[in-house]
Amino acid sequence: MSGPGAFERATSVAPRSPGWYDAYLAEGWDIVGNTNGGYLLSIVANAMVHATGRPDPISVTAHYLAPAGAGEASVEVSLVREGRRFSSARGALSSEGTQRLQVLGTFGDLDRAPAAPELVLGTPPELPEPEKCLRIEPGEGFPPPFTRQVEMRLHPDDARFLEGARSGTPTIRGWLRLPDGEPVGTLALLTLLDSFPPTVFNVDLPIAWTPTLELTAHVRARPVPGWLAGEFRTRFVSGGFLEVDGELWDPSGRLVAQSRQLALVPRGDG
Amino acid sequence: MSGPGAFERATSVAPRSPGWYDAYLAEGWDIVGNTNGGYLLSIVANAMVHATGRPDPISVTAHYLAPAGAGEASVEVSLVREGRRFSSARGALSSEGTQRLQVLGTFGDLDRAPAAPELVLGTPPELPEPEKCLRIEPGEGFPPPFTRQVEMRLHPDDARFLEGARSGTPTIRGWLRLPDGEPVGTLALLTLLDSFPPTVFNVDLPIAWTPTLELTAHVRARPVPGWLAGEFRTRFVSGGFLEVDGELWDPSGRLVAQSRQLALVPRGDG
Numbered sequence: 001m002s003g004p005g006a007f008e009r010a011t012s013v014a015p016r017s018p019g020w021y022d023a024y025l026a027e028g029w030d031i032v033g034n035t036n037g038g039y040l041l042s043i044v045a046n047a048m049v050h051a052t053g054r055p056d057p058i059s060v061t062a063h064y065l066a067p068a069g070a071g072e073a074s075v076e077v078s079l080v081r082e083g084r085r086f087s088s089a090r091g092a093l094s095s096e097g098t099q100r101l102q103v104l105g106t107f108g109d110l111d112r113a114p115a116a117p118e119l120v121l122g123t124p125p126e127l128p129e130p131e132k133c134l135r136i137e138p139g140e141g142f143p144p145p146f147t148r149q150v151e152m153r154l155h156p157d158d159a160r161f162l163e164g165a166r167s168g169t170p171t172i173r174g175w176l177r178l179p180d181g182e183p184v185g186t187l188a189l190l191t192l193l194d195s196f197p198p199t200v201f202n203v204d205l206p207i208a209w210t211p212t213l214e215l216t217a218h219v220r221a222r223p224v225p226g227w228l229a230g231e232f233r234t235r236f237v238s239g240g241f242l243e244v245d246g247e248l249w250d251p252s253g254r255l256v257a258q259s260r261q262l263a264l265v266p267r268g269d270g
Numbered sequence: 271m272s273g274p275g276a277f278e279r280a281t282s283v284a285p286r287s288p289g290w291y292d293a294y295l296a297e298g299w300d301i302v303g304n305t306n307g308g309y310l311l312s313i314v315a316n317a318m319v320h321a322t323g324r325p326d327p328i329s330v331t332a333h334y335l336a337p338a339g340a341g342e343a344s345v346e347v348s349l350v351r352e353g354r355r356f357s358s359a360r361g362a363l364s365s366e367g368t369q370r371l372q373v374l375g376t377f378g379d380l381d382r383a384p385a386a387p388e389l390v391l392g393t394p395p396e397l398p399e400p401e402k403c404l405r406i407e408p409g410e411g412f413p414p415p416f417t418r419q420v421e422m423r424l425h426p427d428d429a430r431f432l433e434g435a436r437s438g439t440p441t442i443r444g445w446l447r448l449p450d451g452e453p454v455g456t457l458a459l460l461t462l463l464d465s466f467p468p469t470v471f472n473v474d475l476p477i478a479w480t481p482t483l484e485l486t487a488h489v490r491a492r493p494v495p496g497w498l499a500g501e502f503r504t505r506f507v508s509g510g511f512l513e514v515d516g517e518l519w520d521p522s523g524r525l526v527a528q529s530r531q532l533a534l535v536p537r538g539d540g
Binding site for chain 1: 328329331333335336350351353356358360362369372373374375376380383384385386387388389390391392440470473475476477483484486488490491504505506507508509510511513524525528530532535536537
């Protein structure tokens with residue numbers, strides 16, 4: 001690969017004045033017209049990386065205020081704390097005069113983490129080799145154009161919804177990477193954490209669309225190159241909300257990121 | 271009980287000017303001098319409830335910038351979106367001229383949730399009756415004064431650290447409620463989600479103190495009166511960080527809140 005990859009180009013930000021960045025929400029990163037929320041978060045986080053001078057999002061939370069189409073956007077970033085190891089900042093992305101998301105995040109440098117005790121009780125999901133998993137590719141309407149931007153291979157047990165069936169368990173496991181060998185840095189992890197189809201596609205609920213209210217991502221490590229293994233689970237569809245808990249593991253078997261999002265369950269009658 | 275309870279008094283805020291509130295970080299809500307993070311979040315969320323006119327925090331995230339002692343504080347709230355069902359706002363609490371935490375939250379009215387499909391795959395933790403669990407009461411230094419503000423009864427299997435032993439599993443289960451029969455509203459849930467001792471007290475790691483970088487709480491329902499059952503688990507101590515995932519269940523068997531926090535693992539040598 002030569003030059004910046006598609007993800008790097010689509011998430012680039014240009015400083016305009018102190019605290020302000022120009023961005024462009026690229027065409028083809030949408031699900032039925034709504035730009036993917038993880039991708040929007042990657043753009044804001046990129047501006048926050050620039051403003052804080054820290055390369056890695058450690059913990060970032062986005063609240064989604066309004067769906068966004070493709071087009072010009074601006075990102076405002078305000079530093080709220082500069083510490084020895086971490087800096088915290090607020091960010092907001094607007095397009096066509098409307099705020100689309102607000103972000104609060106703490107940034108650091110994962111290469112500079114001091115040695116600390118470790119205890120890992122989880123394991124990567126058990127997945128067939130990528131070539132034995134199901135490729136999601138954009139179709140007419142479904143799967144949406146966004147699926148061209150992130151290469152995904154779903155565990156066959158979790159991909160039955162592609163044929164109109166359901167596994168019965170609100171879980172999606174599979175492989176993810178950026179196309180054309182583009183390296184996955186910690187900003188791209190934020191997009192990959194929001195790339196798989198909804199977990200509830202696999203259960204018999206009258207739910208087609210689950211708009212995300214809020215997404216929080218924790219990044220633990222920079223991934224080594226290769227397919228990332230992802231596992232996304234929902235345990236509670238209740239009170240009109242559902243959560244999706246995600247984990248991404250790199251080819252070395254290391255947990256690189258966790259996420260939880262809160263999505264809205266549209267009412268049962270439609 | 272007559273008049274406001276201790277929690278309600280300790281988390282009260284007084285509007286000072288548009289977007290600004292006076293608050294007081296009460297004495298005795300600290301762990302070795304540092305005011306409890308869940309309690310700080312309840313105060314900021316209370317100001318956000320006032321500013322948004324919505325009674326319930328649906329999803330709130332706090333980033334902790336500096337420890338806070340007891341004393342006067344001010345809270346600034348900026349509305350970022352007013353929608354039909356939800357409003358989103360930013361909040362920040364300062365004391366002695368220093369910002370202590372930043373908050374981003376979406377608020378609504380849980381009584382007005384439209385009927386929607388439900389699917390609940392988790393269950394409340396299995397706990398002995400409260401009188402057969404271990405009471406945590408403040409001692410000299412440990413347990414800290416904060417344990418006077420929230421009544422807690424720990425599962426005996428998870429309370430061995432009180433006698434210097436360890437269960438081997440980074441889990442804490444038990445009962446929680448406010449003292450003196452004070453009702454637990456959705457603001458109090460934010461404090462209860464950060465009340466139990468650290469999960470890592472139960473594993474053999476050289477970790478004594480785990481400062482919280484970030485705490486996110488999702489509130490699903492208003493609890494009915496009585497003891498709440500809580501379960502807090504850590505699965506990944508890695509990269510210098512650990513997460514704590516929490517659930518609170520009310521006496522009707524309903525999940526009322528979920529939380530995840532990211533805490534810092536102090537380096538192994540100290």
